[in-house]
Amino acid sequence: MHTYQPIDSNEPTYTTPNVALSRIKPGDRIFIGTGCAEPRLLLLHLHQMEIQTEDNEIYHVISYGPAPYVKEQYAKRFRYNSIFITRNIRQAVRGGRADYTPVSSQKVPDLFRKKLLPIDVALIQTSVPDKSGYVSLGISVDLTKAAVENAEIVIAEVNPEMPVTHGNSLVHISDIDYLVQNNSPLTEWKAPALTPQIERVARNVSTLIDDESTLQIGVGNVTNAMAKYLCDKKDLGIHSELITDSVLELLDCGVVTNSKKTIHTGKTVAAFCMGTQRLYSTINDNPDFHFYPSDYVLDPNVVAKNHKMVTINSAIEIDLTGQVAADSLGTSLYSGIGGAVDLHRGAQLSPGGKTIIALPSTSSDGKHSRIVSHLCPGAGVAITRADIEYVVTEYGIAYLHGASLRERVLSMIELAHPDFREELFMRAKDLNYMYQDQIYSDPSKHLMYPMEVQEHFTLRDDGPAVRIRPILASDEDKLRRFFYSVSEKSRYSRYFSAIRALPHSLAQKEANINFSQDMGIAAFLGPISKEKIIGTGHFFILHDFKTAEISLLVHEDYRNKGLAREFLRFLTERALELNITRFITETIMGNAAAIHLLKDFAASGLATNASMESEGGVIILTWEFTEESFYSQNPR
Numbered sequence: 001m002h003t004y005q006p007i008d009s010n011e012p013t014y015t016t017p018n019v020a021l022s023r024i025k026p027g028d029r030i031f032i033g034t035g036c037a038e039p040r041l042l043l044l045h046l047h048q049m050e051i052q053t054e055d056n057e058i059y060h061v062i063s064y065g066p067a068p069y070v071k072e073q074y075a076k077r078f079r080y081n082s083i084f085i086t087r088n089i090r091q092a093v094r095g096g097r098a099d100y101t102p103v104s105s106q107k108v109p110d111l112f113r114k115k116l117l118p119i120d121v122a123l124i125q126t127s128v129p130d131k132s133g134y135v136s137l138g139i140s141v142d143l144t145k146a147a148v149e150n151a152e153i154v155i156a157e158v159n160p161e162m163p164v165t166h167g168n169s170l171v172h173i174s175d176i177d178y179l180v181q182n183n184s185p186l187t188e189w190k191a192p193a194l195t196p197q198i199e200r201v202a203r204n205v206s207t208l209i210d211d212e213s214t215l216q217i218g219v220g221n222v223t224n225a226m227a228k229y230l231c232d233k234k235d236l237g238i239h240s241e242l243i244t245d246s247v248l249e250l251l252d253c254g255v256v257t258n259s260k261k262t263i264h265t266g267k268t269v270a271a272f273c274m275g276t277q278r279l280y281s282t283i284n285d286n287p288d289f290h291f292y293p294s295d296y297v298l299d300p301n302v303v304a305k306n307h308k309m310v311t312i313n314s315a316i317e318i319d320l321t322g323q324v325a326a327d328s329l330g331t332s333l334y335s336g337i338g339g340a341v342d343l344h345r346g347a348q349l350s351p352g353g354k355t356i357i358a359l360p361s362t363s364s365d366g367k368h369s370r371i372v373s374h375l376c377p378g379a380g381v382a383i384t385r386a387d388i389e390y391v392v393t394e395y396g397i398a399y400l401h402g403a404s405l406r407e408r409v410l411s412m413i414e415l416a417h418p419d420f421r422e423e424l425f426m427r428a429k430d431l432n433y434m435y436q437d438q439i440y441s442d443p444s445k446h447l448m449y450p451m452e453v454q455e456h457f458t459l460r461d462d463g464p465a466v467r468i469r470p471i472l473a474s475d476e477d478k479l480r481r482f483f484y485s486v487s488e489k490s491r492y493s494r495y496f497s498a499i500r501a502l503p504h505s506l507a508q509k510e511a512n513i514n515f516s517q518d519m520g521i522a523a524f525l526g527p528i529s530k531e532k533i534i535g536t537g538h539f540f541i542l543h544d545f546k547t548a549e550i551s552l553l554v555h556e557d558y559r560n561k562g563l564a565r566e567f568l569r570f571l572t573e574r575a576l577e578l579n580i581t582r583f584i585t586e587t588i589m590g591n592a593a594a595i596h597l598l599k600d601f602a603a604s605g606l607a608t609n610a611s612m613e614s615e616g617g618v619i620i621l622t623w624e625f626t627e628e629s630f631y632s633q634n635p636r
Contacts, residue, residue, distance in 0.1 A: 012129050012158070012179050017045040020155045020178035026054040028120035031147040035062040036187040036274045037140030039125040039157035042180060043069075046123070053077045059117060061105065061143055063089050064274065065187055070098050083108060083143075084336030085327070093333050100333050102380065105241065105271075106298035106342045109146030122151035125182075127162040129173050137169045138162040139186070139280065141291040142241070142271035145169070153177045161186050163280050167269070167290035189274035191224040191244065197360045200394035202226045205312060205358050208390060208397065208528070209233055212260040213354075214306040216240045216343045217247070219274060220314040222358045230255050237261040238268040239306050241298055241339035245275040248282060263305040264290060271297040271339070298339040303346020309353040313340040315382075317370045320409045320428055322385035322400045324357055330376030337382060344383055354390060357383070361393040361417040369420035371412055373427040390528075391415060398474070399529045409433040410474040435504055441473065441512035455570065457523070459561035464525060466534065466563070468570055471520040475533070476504070476511040479522070482533035483507070486555055493588055494553040496618075510538070517541050518548075519574050523563055534558045537567035539575060539583065547582040548575055552594075564597055569634065572606065572625055582624045589617050598623060606633055 021042065024030065030046075033039055046053065047068045054077055058069055061083045069078040070092035080098035082089055083105070092098035103111070111117040124144050126135035135156065137144050148154050148171055155178045156171075173179065198221045205222060206229035209215070214237035217223040227249035230236065237258040238247060247268065250256040258266050267290045273279060283289040296302060303309055315324045316334060327335050347353040359370055371393070375381070389401040391412065398411035409428045413421050425440045454469035471479070483491065483502040491499055499506075513520045523535040535554035542549060550571060554563050575583070587594045598621050601607040607623035614620070 011133075012173055014158070014179045014181050017042055017180050018049070020180050021045055021049055022052055023153050023155075023178070024049075024052055024056065024121050026052075027056065029057045029059065029118055031119045031122040031124075031143075031151060032058060032060045032063075033124045033137075033144050033147075034060075034140040034142050034272050035064045036189055037125050037138060037144070037162070037272070038063070038065060038187065039123050039155075039180075039182075040065065040184065040187065041182040042123045042155060042157050047074060047078075055079070057081055059083065059119065059147075061108075062086055062274075064189065067092075072097060082336070084338050085333055086335075090334065100336070102327060102337055104298070104337050104342050105143065105294045105339045107295075108143050109293060109295040112143075112146045112150040119147055119151040121153045121155065122147040123155050123157070124148065125157045125159055125162055126171065126176075127164045128158055128160050130164075133173045134170045135173060135176070136162065136164040137171060137291075138165050139274070139283070139291075140272045141165070141167065141169045142294045142297075145171070145293040146295065148175060155180065157182050159183060159186070161280075163284035165283055165289060165291045166285075166287050168292045168296070185277065186280055188276045189219075189244065190276060191246070192221065194221065194225045195360075195364075197362075197394050198222060198225050201358050201360055201392060203229045204392045204394065204397055205356060206230050206233075208354060208356060208392070209236070209310060210308060210352075211235060213237070213308040213310045213352075214239050214261055216303075216309070216311040216313075216339075216347070217244075218242050218313070218338075218340075219244055220312075220358075222314060223312055226312075227253075235260045237306065238270070239264070239297070239303065239309065240269070241271045241294065241343065243268065243270045243273045243275075243279075245279050248275075248279060251282075258288070262307045263302070269297060294339065298342040298346075300342050300346035300349060303343055304349035304353070306346075307351045307353075309347040309350035310356065311340075311343045311347040311354075312356045312358055313344065313383075315357050315359050315370070317372050317375060317379070318357060318359065318391060318412070319372050319375050319385075320412045320424065320433065321405055322388035322391070322408055322412070323375055323381050324383040324388065325375050325379040326382035328378070328380050331378035341382060344387065348387070348389070355387075356390040356392060357388065358392040361395060361415060362420075366417070366419075369416055369424070371416035371420070371424065373424055373431065397528055401529070406434045407474065407477060410472075410476070414472055414474055435508075437505070439473075439508050439512040441514055453574070457563070457566050459558060459563060461561060463558070463561045466523040466525050467531075468521055468523050468566065470515065471511055471513055471522050471536070473508070473512050475522065476507050478524075478531070478533045479511055479536070480507045482522075482536065482555070486553065490553060490556065493591060494551060496586070496588070510536075516578070519571060519578075521567065521570060521574075523554075523558075523567070535563050535567065537571050539571055539580075541578065541580060542584075546580060547584055548580045550583045550585045559593070564593070565600065568597065568601060569606070572630055573634065576625070576627055576630060581626060582622065584620065584622045587619050587621065589614065589619060591619065594621065595619070604633060605629055
């Protein structure tokens with residue numbers, strides 16, 4: 001219940017900033033609206049009021065713009081309490097001049113109601129009142145709605161530039177104690193320039209987004225880069241704490257329709273937005289955009305009602321076991337919890353949902369790995385290793401949920417920058433996270449394996465689509481499962497021996513490929529979260545450095561569907577990159593499929609000087625190839 005209510009009708013009565021702010025008493029706790037909705041005129045006058053303000057605490061979610069109240073000369077007048085640390089107040093928090101409250105944004109409205117974070121005065125920015133006396137909180141409904149409902153005094157900076165937004169953004173002027181006029185453009189937020197590293201991360205993330213998914217996108221560099229990589233998707237939806245201009249890009253290319261959402265169908269849902277005037281103009285009185293308080297938008301039970309909900313969040317660093325630090329680098333506080341954790345939980349409960357942690361593999365200067373053996377001492381764990389699912393860097397994608405520590409460590413090392421992989425590998429061995437005889441083999445310090453050297457191939461006769469890519473150390477267990485899934489006859493054909501088992505000591509030799517001397521590829525069926533291998537291909541460079549011995553193995557259920565031929569084409573292209581011009585293979589007598597494959601390859605012009613010899617029950621097949629013959633059939 002408000003102490004002062006000078007407005008008691010639908011007719012607005014305005015006053016000056018100084019008159020309204022004069023109601024602030026020493027010791028009062030002051031809430032400030034979020035981000036680009038900060039009441040800039042009120043804040044300008046607030047820090048100039050030297051007599052009235054003393055020992056006042058300021059609650060703020062996201063500060064964007066000047067923040068004079070955190071300067072040292074105002075220390076006796078204001079104590080800033082940040083719920084999400086931003087760049088302009090970071091040094092004040094680290095220097096002990098400001099506080100940080102680590103809490104999910106979804107929980108903050110309840111803290112206001114229970115007076116655990118009591119508000120005496122709320123400083124907000126709104127649209128102009130309509131004929132019925134209602135103003136809109138516009139681009140900042142998030143925590144502002146709860147602040148208005150629980151503050152003793154509400155002071156609103158009324159600005160005709162503030163959009164009127166749909167959803168649950170309206171406040172009647174009878175619930176506002178003082179109205180102050182301002183007519184200034186809203187603060188704009190523009191995404192920073194994107195780096196090639198961020199672009200590659202975004203592209204990798206986009207491969208995880210299925211048609212008809214509902215996305216949580218935020219203000220991070222990766223999510224801002226994603227729009228152009230999603231333009232081939234269909235009927236995406238948005239349910240997000242924050243939206244930016246990146247949503248407009250998705251709307252422009254027709255990707256976001258919200259038509260398949262299972263809650264708020266047809267609506268883009270958010271708690272607040274930060275962007276340019278184009279975004280503000282788009283959402284103004286637009287029924288396709290709905291803004292709601294954070295305790296609703298971020299409620300995991302509400303989030304989970306969106307089928308195929310996908311959350312994309314960043315991290316400061318993540319350790320080899322999957323622990324995510326998001327608000328601090330060790331004891332050095334950096335940002336906050338925001339809505340990431342609750343959205344993550346909601347997506348895990350969503351039918352077909354996915355949770356993604358996306359980050360570049362190194363710091364911006366490239367000097368520090370963000371994939372680490374252990375988090376910096378003092379770091380807060382935002383998402384535990386028990387809750388982690390997808391992790392994405394510019395080097396690929398790892399699915400960690402349900403994986404052992406050994407499997408996770410191998411996958412995470414592959415996501416790290418090549419300059420740091422060996423160090424991470426040795427540290428993981430010291431921590432006994434892997435076999436002590438585990439081989440270290442760095443796939444490449446120059447090429448982006450496996451994301452840059454992979455392809456999608458659809459098997460013949462209405463067969464499924466598979467991904468063909470180089471084999472990595474983390475595929476060892478998948479290789480073992482593939483080995484046990486094929487018949488003994490197939491194993492004998494591949495290994496020329498009645499091998500009954502493929503233990504770690506043997507399997508890791510097939511999984512650890514030195515891509516400058518040999519090549520191993522596999523066809524993966526199913527989503528990354530539960531993919532399986534249905535075929536493999538290898539070649540090993542011989543001593544003349546022009547010839548490689550090749551071997552193929554396809555599961556019996558997927559033969560005669562073109563996969564072996566595609567393997568051969570894929571391996572030939574890789575061989576030419578290594579200046580290999582001849583393949584040789586040995587197979588058992590009666591292997592009609594291998595002979596037919598070579599004849600087919602020769603007939604197509606992809607193989608030249610093909611020959612076949614038999615010796616002691618073994619057939620030796622040899623053929624040559626050139627760039628001219630290969631690329632005439634497979635244009636670059």
